Amino acid sequence: MALLEVSHLDVRFALRQGEVRALRDVSFTLDRGERLGIVGESGAGKSVAAFTILNLIAKPGYIAGGSILFEGRDLTRLKPRALQNIRGNQISMIFQDPMMTLNPVLTVGEQMIECLKAHRRIRSREAREIALNKLRQVYIPSPEKRLDQYPHELSGGMRQRIIIAIALLLDPDIIVADEPTTALDVTIQAEIMSLLLELCEKHNVALILITHDLGVVSQVTQRTLVMYAGRVIEQGPTREIINDAQHPYTQGLINALPQMASPGSRLNQIPGAMPPLAKTPPGCAFHPRCGFSTDAAGQRRRDCREDVPAFVTSGNCHVACHMVRELVERDPVEPGEAS
Template identity: 75%
Template sequence: MALLDVRQLDVRFSSRGKAVQALRGIDFSLERGERLGIVGESGAGKSVAAFSILNLIAHPGFIAGGEITFDGHHLNRMSERQLRKIRGDRIAMIFQDPMMTLNPVLTLGAQMIECLKAHRRISTREARQIALDKLNLVQIPSPERRLDQYPHELSGGMRQRIIIAIALLLDPDLIIADEPTTALDVTIQAEIMALLTELCDTQNVALMLITHDLGVVSQVTRRTLVMYAGRIIEQGPTREIINDPQHPYTQGLLDALPQMATPGERLNQIPGAMPSLNNIPPGCAFNPRCTFATERCTREVPHFVSTGGTQVACHMVEAMLAKEKAHDTV
């Protein structure tokens, strides 16, 4: 049984008397110790998918349908009190900006000890020792001194390591990392992602990494979901998706990486922009931006077809596979 199983997840936001869909029929699973990447542009629905798992979607958002199962427990059927026992304990989150997570008026030690005592019946001395152990685990120098410091006294990279240490305090089964390196420079980004990878391998923690950067995903995850306008449009082993993307949108994301552009020239970009939730195009939502779009793409939502180890929702790929199959039977 998968550690996390999401089936037909439908999330909506009330707007001017009607509900618009942010997620439409999302299906995915995550095994223990597995590293999963979720990629796409801003507005694709990546963070909404992550927040839905622990029902952290703020009003006017709500889960309209589907099932979220974690280790056999149906999360979207739980009360708020039951969910509090899982949040931070068995499922931990790492957010984009550590200063939005850390309390600026409390020392790091006070925050870590408070977190531990909220979930465990332990003494302050025991909690402080666990906090020290976790700071050592994420390679924080002089951990004893750091516990008595305030967030503003640390660098951005150090604060992000603190957030990872807090996420590990209660030995979770799953860490959800939402753009964990966005505000950091490239060198620190690499260090943080290497640290997360090492921790997942040594602690057998599953990781769900949400990012817009396929370059980061290629270095960290084993499997990837590509999202567009609230749907998954391609999924499979990360290496296959990076080396041989099937969906035109995935190819566009790869072409937009800085290393894919000719030095001295403009970066490649996908024409157009992500559609707003109240104006999703009919058929394949990517069709207005796709150079391969046909009339069928404007009226029919594509279903998943398998090609190699990946699944892709694209009429063009479906047509090519059908043509190849017909040729093979001749």
């Protein structure tokens, strides 16, 4: 049994102008110690998926359907007290901006000790020793000094290391990292991702990494989900998706990487923009931007315009695309041929 199993998750926001579906039929699993990446443009639903796992969706948002099974328990049906025992204790989250996460009027040590006392019956001295140990694990220099400092006295990279240390305080089974390097410069980003990978491997912690950066995903994760307009449109082994993307949207994301353009030429880009969730087009949501959705006469294919594509297996990946389905049905892979 998978450590985490998300099945047919449907999240909606009840707005004055009508109900908006932020997640549509999202399903995936996560095994113990596995590293999973969720990628897509802004508005794809990545962060909503991350927040929903811990049931942190604020009103007017709500879970309209589906299940989130953690060690066999459905998190969508737990009472607040039971869910509070899981948050931070068994499933931790790293947010985008450490300055928004850390309390500016409490020292680092006060915040770490408070977190430990919220979940364990422990003395302050023992809690401080655990906090010091975690700071050492994330390579914070002079940890004794840092415990008595306030967040504003630390650099951005140092603050993010402290957030990671707090996430590891209670030895969780899963860490959900929501774009943990967004506010950092490139060199610090690489250090933080390398640290996160090292800690997950060392402690056998499962990781869900939310990002728009396919370069980071290729270096850190073992399996990848690609999201578009609230749906998962491709999922499979990270190496296979990076080397041989099947969905036109995934191909567009990879082609848009700076290293894919010739020196001195314009960067590649996907035409158009992600549709607003309130105005998601029928059929395949990507079809207005997809170069493969037009027929020989230049008209949009009817199935792309009208029918939501079902998942089809291509190699070791699952892809929701009418074009891929036709290719697979025309030239099926014999058993044993898929790598």
